[in-house]
Amino acid sequence: MAVITYREALNQALREEMQRDPDIFLMGEEVGAYQGAYKVSRGLLEEFGEWRVRDMPIAELGFTGLGVGAAMVGLRPIVEYMTWSFALLAIDGIVNAAAKIRYMSGGQFKIPVTFRGPSGAANQLAATHSQALDSWFAHVPGLKVVAPATARDAKGLLKSAIRDDNPVVFLEGELLYGTKDEVPENDDLLIPLGQSEVKRPGKDVTLVAHSRPLHAALTAAETLEAEDGISVEVIDPRTLRPMDIDTILESVRKTNRAVIVEEGWPVCGIGAQIVDDIQREAFDYLDAPVVRVTGADAPHPYAYDLEQRAFPQTDFIVQAARQVCYRE
Amino acid sequence: MATRTTESNDLVGLDRETMIEMLRWMILARRYEQKTAEMYQVGEIGGFCHLYIGQEAVAVGAITPLRPDDYVITAYRDHVHGLVCGMDPKAIMAELFGRVDGCSKGKGGSMHLFDAGINFMGGHAIVGGHLPVAVGIAYAIRYRNSDAVCVCFLGDSVANIGAFNEALNMAALFQLPVVFIIENNRYGMGTAVHRAAAIENLADRACAYEGMQGWTIDGMDVLEVRRTVEAAVERAREHKLPTLIEAATYRFVGHSMSDPNYGHYRTKEEVHQFKSHDDPIKQFIETLKKNSVITDDNLDEIEQHAKAIVEEAVEFATQSPVPGADALYTNIYSGDYPSAKRRDPWR
Numbered sequence: 001m002a003v004i005t006y007r008e009a010l011n012q013a014l015r016e017e018m019q020r021d022p023d024i025f026l027m028g029e030e031v032g033a034y035q036g037a038y039k040v041s042r043g044l045l046e047e048f049g050e051w052r053v054r055d056m057p058i059a060e061l062g063f064t065g066l067g068v069g070a071a072m073v074g075l076r077p078i079v080e081y082m083t084w085s086f087a088l089l090a091i092d093g094i095v096n097a098a099a100k101i102r103y104m105s106g107g108q109f110k111i112p113v114t115f116r117g118p119s120g121a122a123n124q125l126a127a128t129h130s131q132a133l134d135s136w137f138a139h140v141p142g143l144k145v146v147a148p149a150t151a152r153d154a155k156g157l158l159k160s161a162i163r164d165d166n167p168v169v170f171l172e173g174e175l176l177y178g179t180k181d182e183v184p185e186n187d188d189l190l191i192p193l194g195q196s197e198v199k200r201p202g203k204d205v206t207l208v209a210h211s212r213p214l215h216a217a218l219t220a221a222e223t224l225e226a227e228d229g230i231s232v233e234v235i236d237p238r239t240l241r242p243m244d245i246d247t248i249l250e251s252v253r254k255t256n257r258a259v260i261v262e263e264g265w266p267v268c269g270i271g272a273q274i275v276d277d278i279q280r281e282a283f284d285y286l287d288a289p290v291v292r293v294t295g296a297d298a299p300h301p302y303a304y305d306l307e308q309r310a311f312p313q314t315d316f317i318v319q320a321a322r323q324v325c326y327r328e
Numbered sequence: 329m330a331t332r333t334t335e336s337n338d339l340v341g342l343d344r345e346t347m348i349e350m351l352r353w354m355i356l357a358r359r360y361e362q363k364t365a366e367m368y369q370v371g372e373i374g375g376f377c378h379l380y381i382g383q384e385a386v387a388v389g390a391i392t393p394l395r396p397d398d399y400v401i402t403a404y405r406d407h408v409h410g411l412v413c414g415m416d417p418k419a420i421m422a423e424l425f426g427r428v429d430g431c432s433k434g435k436g437g438s439m440h441l442f443d444a445g446i447n448f449m450g451g452h453a454i455v456g457g458h459l460p461v462a463v464g465i466a467y468a469i470r471y472r473n474s475d476a477v478c479v480c481f482l483g484d485s486v487a488n489i490g491a492f493n494e495a496l497n498m499a500a501l502f503q504l505p506v507v508f509i510i511e512n513n514r515y516g517m518g519t520a521v522h523r524a525a526a527i528e529n530l531a532d533r534a535c536a537y538e539g540m541q542g543w544t545i546d547g548m549d550v551l552e553v554r555r556t557v558e559a560a561v562e563r564a565r566e567h568k569l570p571t572l573i574e575a576a577t578y579r580f581v582g583h584s585m586s587d588p589n590y591g592h593y594r595t596k597e598e599v600h601q602f603k604s605h606d607d608p609i610k611q612f613i614e615t616l617k618k619n620s621v622i623t624d625d626n627l628d629e630i631e632q633h634a635k636a637i638v639e640e641a642v643e644f645a646t647q648s649p650v651p652g653a654d655a656l657y658t659n660i661y662s663g664d665y666p667s668a669k670r671r672d673p674w675r
Contacts, residue, residue, distance in 0.1 A: 025471070051470075051471055054502075056498075057494075057497060057498065057501065059494035059497065059498065061460060061490060061491050061494055062460045062463070062491060062494025062495055062497070062498055063460070063494075063498070064460065065457065065458075065459065065460020065461045065463065065464060065491065065495070066460050066461075066463050066464035066467055066498060067464060068460070068461050068464055069401075069449075069460065069461035069462060069463060069464020069465040069466075069467070069468070070464040070465070070467050070468040070471070071464070072449060072461070072464070072465065073399070073465055073468045073469075074468070075468045075471060077464075092454055092457050092491075093457070093460060093461075096454050096457055097452070097454075097457060097458075097461060101442075101450070102659055102660065102661070102662065103435055103659050103660050104432055104435055104436040104440040104442070104450075104451075105431075105432050105435075105436060105440070105442035105444065105450070105451075105659075106430070106431065106432035106433035106434075106435050106436065106442075106659055107433070107658070107659035107662075108431075108432070108442050108443070108444040108445075109442070109444055110662045112662075141660050141668075142660055142661070144661075164663075165662035165663055166661050166662055166663070194666070242665060242666045277671075280671075
């Protein structure tokens with residue numbers, strides 16, 4: 001097992017899949033000659049050539065549609081957005097075309113396209129470049145939505161996303177690219193879409209978190225164990241649509257308490273859906289209302305201190321867990 | 329309006345069989361759409377329904393010269409493009425009726441016809457959204473070293489949307505085998521072209537893209553359309569160069585079934601003028617008769633044949649069942665997907 005970065009894990013996934021299947025090609029702004037705005041596609045242009053690693057003009061709507069059209073006739077495009085904030089210019093291609101053509105054609109077409117790129121806030125990029133739009137995409141039937149938090153998950157889930165016959169929105173954590181993790185070196189690391197993972201077992205309270213906030217949740221779990229003697233189970237759904245809610249329910253039926261964490265805004269967020277699933281299917285197991293810790297309900301601010309305050313910080317998660325355990 | 333470059337007696341070297349085939353398609357298209365209007369009026373067809381009456385020369389002139397491995401993609405005024413590509417007229421009518429035997433099992437309706445088996449790629453209802461898709465199909469063609477082409481029809485209003493520039497730029501940049509055909513019917517819904525586009529001939533926008541040609545032609549002359557599209561297809565097939573054709577045409581009916589044929593944005597006189605002087609079917613029949621290609625007997629037979637096809641389609645659609653409740657949740661994903669009924673047990 002090698003310890004590699006999230007960025008390298010994604011690069012391995014892309015390279016291995018492109019070596020395996022000549023129908024897979026990568027496109028996006030700066031993916032080729034520049035080696036990727038975040039260097040995820042480093043070395044791929046040299047290895048695969050320009051028809052398979054295609055630098056695109058700044059035309060998100062255009063190259064998103066290009067991906068959908070190529071997928072309709074059997075290729076397996078990977079569309080990289082420099083950030084998911086820029087994909088807002090391509091919503092028509094993702095939501096109206098990719099997600100709906102199969103249904104509207106009565107199942108005549110498969111749309112095996114992967115839309116990927118960095119999501120969530122980085123450091124002091126302010127409101128237009130700092131947003132976690134996870135729930136926007138998870139809202140749409142026809143899309144699958146994946147948001148890995150670790151290098152291992154990033155590799156195994158990206159390979160599965162590329163092999164999936166449906167449009168997959170793959171949300172990479174912009175602040176996770178440099179994080180390291182043990183990743184198996186074999187090229188058959190496939191983590192199925194739609195499987196949550198228990199990242200830390202525990203018995204007193206369930207924390208659910210995906211993408212970067214997973215790390216805050218794991219840190220919070222250590223604090224709660226050390227300072228309060230609270231045993232925390234941390235679950236990463238990893239795939240937001242379809243979400244494996246059973247793993248979460250199983251945990252809640254054991255702990256009877258839950259805190260749901262996400263980087264996105266609170267209103268109609270991913271956590272709102274998880275709370276709904278829990279109250280509907282495990283209401284009688286709950287010993288406290290389920291609590292959510294989210295990004296601030298505000299456009300993301302620039303100033304350093306304000307920005308930190310806008311994140312779902314470890315301290316907020318600790319407080320929320322104490323609240324549901326009535327330990328305040 | 330375009331200057332006519334094809335003399336009406338210029339048969340552009342087509343054999344009799346091909347010309348009669350084209351006339352058959354045009355007459356079938358007209359009768360099919362007239363019947364569609366009728367079925368809409370009696371409530372068999374719902375939603376938005378956009379008819380192609382008056383524009384037949386464009387689809388017929390452009391699609392009939394294509395090869396079976398070529399691709400066609402269009403916007404929401406799509407019934408006739410599907411027909412001429414070779415879709416089953418019964419499956420289209422059943423789709424309009426919202427029945428299980430429709431081409432999309434009743435899930436797409438008038439604006440979203442598809443037939444993957446014959447490379448008819450839709451049927452796209454967001455203005456401009458399908459242009460990048462067409463470019464992707466053309467990208468895949470080159471990716472596979474095929475010499476097929478992709479023909480993309482669009483309305484005049486699409487020339488003003490951002491996706492138009494993005495798509496045409498990529499088509500020229502990557503040298504893709506795509507032919508864009510603007511069907512300029514003079515109005516984007518009710519907005520006259522000159523009130524929406526800051527250019528006289530929309531095809532002139534091609535000059536912004538290196539290697540792309542822009543041609544404005546008479547879209548009421550099916551032979552001119554055919555000859556022009558053949559030239560554009562050759563550029564695409566042989567030289568991987570995209571072309572932008574603007575076919576000047578006119579719809580004889582309202583924008584959709586809810587829009588009267590004339591009224592606020594165009595006059596009765598204008599519509600009458602086009603119907604009496606520019607009807608593409610009348611013009612083609614005159615040309616064919618003048619050149620002794622067809623007789624009145626031929627014409628009668630063609631009309632009877634079209635009528636039979638249309639009636640068979642309506643009969644088929646009428647008999648086809650409505651989709652069952654389970655159809656709601658099928659064809660959303662390819663492969664396994666958790667049941668939506670967990671959160672929605674009542675449906």
